[in-house]
Structures are given as C-alpha cells and as structure tokens.
Amino acid sequence: MTDLLRQEIAAASDLLVVKVGTRVLTDDAGQLDLDRIAQLAEQLNRLIDSGRKVVLISSGAVGAGLGKLGRTTRPTNLAMLQAVAAVGQSFLVQAYDRALQNHDRHAAQVLLTVEDFDDRTRYLNVRNTLLTLLELGAVPIINENDTVSVEELQTTFGDNDHLAALVTNLLRAPLLVLLSDVEGLYDGDPQDASAKIIPTVTTIDQQIDALVCDTKTGHSKGGMASKLAAAKMVTAAGENVVIASGRRPGVLDEIITGQTTGTLFLAQGKTISPRKRWIAFTVKPRGSLIVDAGARRAIEQNGRSLLAIGLREIQGQFTKGDVVAVCDTQGAEFARGLTNYPSKEIERIKGLQSDQIADVLGHCPYEEVIHRDNLSLRT
Numbered sequence: 152m153t154d155l156l157r158q159e160i161a162a163a164s165d166l167l168v169v170k171v172g173t174r175v176l177t178d179d180a181g182q183l184d185l186d187r188i189a190q191l192a193e194q195l196n197r198l199i200d201s202g203r204k205v206v207l208i209s210s211g212a213v214g215a216g217l218g219k220l221g222r223t224t225r226p227t228n229l230a231m232l233q234a235v236a237a238v239g240q241s242f243l244v245q246a247y248d249r250a251l252q253n254h255d256r257h258a259a260q261v262l263l264t265v266e267d268f269d270d271r272t273r274y275l276n277v278r279n280t281l282l283t284l285l286e287l288g289a290v291p292i293i294n295e296n297d298t299v300s301v302e303e304l305q306t307t308f309g310d311n312d313h314l315a316a317l318v319t320n321l322l323r324a325p326l327l328v329l330l331s332d333v334e335g336l337y338d339g340d341p342q343d344a345s346a347k348i349i350p351t352v353t354t355i356d357q358q359i360d361a362l363v364c365d366t367k368t369g370h371s372k373g374g375m376a377s378k379l380a381a382a383k384m385v386t387a388a389g390e391n392v393v394i395a396s397g398r399r400p401g402v403l404d405e406i407i408t409g410q411t412t413g414t415l416f417l418a419q420g421k422t423i424s425p426r427k428r429w430i431a432f433t434v435k436p437r438g439s440l441i442v443d444a445g446a447r448r449a450i451e452q453n454g455r456s457l458l459a460i461g462l463r464e465i466q467g468q469f470t471k472g473d474v475v476a477v478c479d480t481q482g483a484e485f486a487r488g489l490t491n492y493p494s495k496e497i498e499r500i501k502g503l504q505s506d507q508i509a510d511v512l513g514h515c516p517y518e519e520v521i522h523r524d525n526l527s528l529r530t
Contacts, residue, residue, distance in 0.1 A: 156351070160391050164326035166285075167198065167407075170208035170315035175397030176334040181225060182218035183211060183239075185246055187398070192250035194398040195290060196355030199256070202405070204285045206322065207247075208293045210317040215239030215246070231296050231466065240294065240500045247292050257284065259289040260294035268317050268433045278425075280319050293318060312374070316381035318427040320388050327385050328406060330397030334373065336362060352416045352514035355383050382416040384432050387529060389422030414523065425525065431487050431527035435477040438467025438494055439484075440520070447479050450486055450529060456519035459508060462501035477521070485530050488521035 158162025171191065178184045183416035190324070198205050213225060213232060216239025226232050239412040240262070259281040261281065267273045283293045294338055295314055312329060319327040320384040333368060336359075363375040375394075382392040394411025396401050442450075457477060469475055470493045488499070500508050509515035 152411045153409045154350075154411045155409070156302040157406075157411065157415060160205070161407045161409050164203045164324075164391075164407070166206075166322060167323045167326050168206045168208060168315055168319045168322065168324045169195070169328045169330065169403065170311055170333065171210065171330045171397050173214055174312070174374075175330055175503055176209070176211035177214035180223060181214050183243065183246065185207065185250075186225075187189065189250045189253075189366060190256065191397070191403075192247065192399070195399065196251070196254035196256060196408060199288075199290075203407075206281060206285070206291045206293065206318060206324070207248070208311050208318060209243065210294065210311045212236040212239040212294060214241040214374050218242075225440070244292055247290070251290055251366055257289050258292045259284045261291050261293045263293060263314065263520045264296050265435075268269065269435055271429065271434075273297050274321065274429060274433065281318075281322060282449065286505050294358040295516055305366060312377040312381040313384075316384040317433055319385050320432055321389060321425075323390070323422065323425060323428070325390055327381070327390065327392045328403065329381065329392065329394045331374065331378065331394060332398060333375070333394075334396045334399070335394050335412075336379070338362065349412050352382075352414060352487035355379065355416065369375050386419045387415050388428050388432060389418045391418050417496050427527040430489065430525065434474040434487075436467075436487060437473040438465065439476040439478050439489075440465060440497070441478050441480060441482075443480065446508075447485060450477070450523075451530070452524065455520040457503055457526060458518070458525040459497070459500045459520050460505070461512060465494050465498050465501065467494065475516070475521075477526070486526055488526035489515040492520060493495065495504065514515060 154392055160490040176187060195205050195207065213236050213300045216235035217225065219242050220235060221240050225237060244258055251258050263277065266279050276439055278279065293314070295311060315327060333341060334350065335348040337346040337399050338349050360379065361378055378394050384393070386391050393406055393413050393415050395406060402412060440457070440462055441464035442457065442461045442464055446457060449455040450457060463480060469490065471491060472488055472492055475490050476484045477488060478484045499511050503511065
C-alpha cells in the first residue's frame with residue numbers, strides 16, 4: 152500500500168544511505184550469503200538508474216571471514232575476531248564488486264574509524280572523497296575498520312547503526328534506510344503474534360524507547376535499541392529514517408516508491424547545517440558545562456548564547472575551541488558547542504556577569520562562553 156507522505160519523502164531523497172546488517176548478509180551458519188548480496192546489488196542499481204545516489208554501509212566482514220577460513224563459530228578472542236574480519240573484508244567487497252559489475256557498476260571500499268569523524272579535517276576529507284566517488288558513479292561500500300578499531304566488534308556501535316547515522320549526517324542525506332532482520336519497530340514483543348509494526352513514528356519519546364527495552368532488565372531486544380539511537384540522531388538533524396527487513400525481496404524498491412514498508416521515523420524540524428551537525432552529533436565532547444534553568448531556556452527557546460552567569464559546574468578538562476556538552480542541573484544533555492574558554496578559566500568565571508570577566512581573568516576576549524553560532528541543540 153502506498154502512502155502519500157512516504158512518496159513525498161522518497162521523491163525528495165536524491166541521496167540515500169543504506170545500511171545492511173550482519174544478520175541480513177549471512178546465512179543460518181553465519182557465513183556470507185552471496186545470493187542476498189546479488190539481490191541487494193540489483194536494487195541498488197535500480198535506485199541509481201532512477202537518478203539517485205546511494206552510499207552503502209555494510210557489516211558482514213566477520214561472517215565473510217568465517218566462510219573463507221572454513222570456520223563455523225565466531226571467535227571470542229578480540230585479536231582473532233580482528234584477524235577474521237581482515238580476511239573477510241576483502242572477500243566482502245569483492246562480492247559486492249562482482250555483483251555490481253553485472254550492472255556495469257563498481258564498488259569502492261571505504262573503511263572508517265571514530266577518529267575520522269572526530270577530527271574536523273579528516274571529517275571533511277571523508278565527505279569530499281565520498282561525494283567524489285558518487286560523482287564518478289561508484290557505489291561506496293563503507294564499514295568500520297575492524298582491524299584497527301574494536302567498537303563494532305564489541306557491539307558498542309550496534310553493528311554499524313551508529314556509523315550509518317554519522318555518514319548520513321556527514322552527507323546530509325535526506326533518507327537513511329536501516330535494513331535489519333526484523334520488519335520494523337513493533338508495538339510489543341516481536342515474538343508475540345499479536346504485536347504489530349508501527350508504520351510511522353513522529354517523535355521518538357519515552358513511550359517509543361520503552362518498546363525496545365525489557366522493563367525488568369532494561370536490556371534491549373535484539374539490535375533495535377541501536378537502530379533507534381541512530382534514528383534519533385538523524386531525525387534530530389532534520390532527515391528521515393526507515394527501518395525495514397533486508398530479507399524482504401525488493402524492500403528498497405518498495406521504500407523508494409512510497410510503499411508502507413517497515414517503520415518510518417519522521418524528521419524533527421528543519422535540516423541543520425553541516426557544521427552544526429558535526430558539533431551536535433559527531434564529535435565526542437571533551438567535557439561538560441552544567442547550566443541553570445534560565446540558561447537552558449535562553450538557549451533552547453530564544454536561541455541565545457551561553458553566558459558565564461548561567462554556569463553552575465564544569466566537568467572535565469578541555470581547551471579553547473573544544474566541543475563540550477551542555478547539560479542541565481539534572482545531568483541531561485541538551486546541546487553541544489565550541490567553547491571560547493578553557494576549562495580552567497571557565498571555573499574562575501562561572502556565575503559571573505560578562506562585564507566581570509576582565510576583572511577576574513585580566514582580559515575578556517569573548518562575552519559568551521559559547522556563541523550561539525557555535526551552539527547546536529540535541530533535543
């Protein structure tokens with residue numbers, strides 16, 4: 152069944168980031184499923200033929216490595232996991248390249264780490280490389296660099312869900328598609344036959360969060376918690392997200408034609424600038440600034456800068472120009488920004504009027520601790 156809202160979103164999505172998880176790409180034995188990669192390549196080709204550009208975030212290196220090495224069980228030793236991933240990564244990209252060559256297209260391997268996003272220069276270099284690859288007509292195949300980075304292998308990044316969100320914000324892609332082994336977000340336990348897929352989520356609130364957590368243990372049900380976190384990041388930046396089953400034949404065709412497939416998470420407000428995306432959602436904060444209720448209202452409701460008078464506490468050590476988290480007195484982070492002062496100086500001027508800064512520091516290069524142009528909301 153088609154949906155007018157989905158049709159509008161699909162029509163406006165000239166660039167898509169598609170993420171496919173390990174469980175989609177591997178068979179019951181945990182080894183790479185070449186038939187599914189071929190089917191995925193066919194759909195990617197149709198998307199590109201429609202005039203769109205596509206970036207693929209693909210897990211599956213470990214599964215591919217297991218198959219190449221003749222192993223049937225996933226190693227528990229981290230070094231062995233990295234070695235298996237190293238073997239599997241080349242096979243994974245070769246599989247994509249062969250499948251895409253059937254459609255006269257080429258795969259381009261891009262391996263990334265968190266540090267590539269954390270450093271502003273490297274961040275922009277990654278963006279320029281990806282955009283150039285797209286202009287050349289290649290299909291970037293992005294994965295976490297498991298041989299030097301352990302985040303995905305230790306499940307911190309939720310099987311590349313977080314990486315997919317980072318790339319989406321990096322490229323300002325209008326639509327992120329997370330292909331999983333489930334059909335979407337359910338209104339109850341997916342194992343319960345009475346549970347139904349929620350077709351559209353307008354706001355990711357506590358009620359939605361509760362759907363992916365066990366109320367007794369607090370543990371996530373499968374990988375949906377990491378997908379929901381990725382959806383929060385992307386929708387907060389003004390883009391849309393679809394979570395759907397990668398095992399569903401023609402799933403990308405259905406999504407791009409506006410079919411009611413999976414769960415659509417709607418963008419929250421207007422799209423924000425690339426620089427503010429980097430500040431708000433990409434860089435790891437070097438410290439935290441705790442502000443009072445008045446400062447939070449001024450920032451959130453009136454778009455004001457953060458002044459020293461609103462500061463109550465400083466956490467961590469950082470220097471001028473670092474990205475810091477801005478939190479309320481309850482510890483809830485609601486913004487991030489580039490600080491005009493190092494932590495040592497902020498400790499001395501917190502709670503002061505701006506015209507008192509020079510008396511304490513002997514100079515006052517900035518009236519604001521964080522200027523509103525360098526401040527980005529996360530809620």
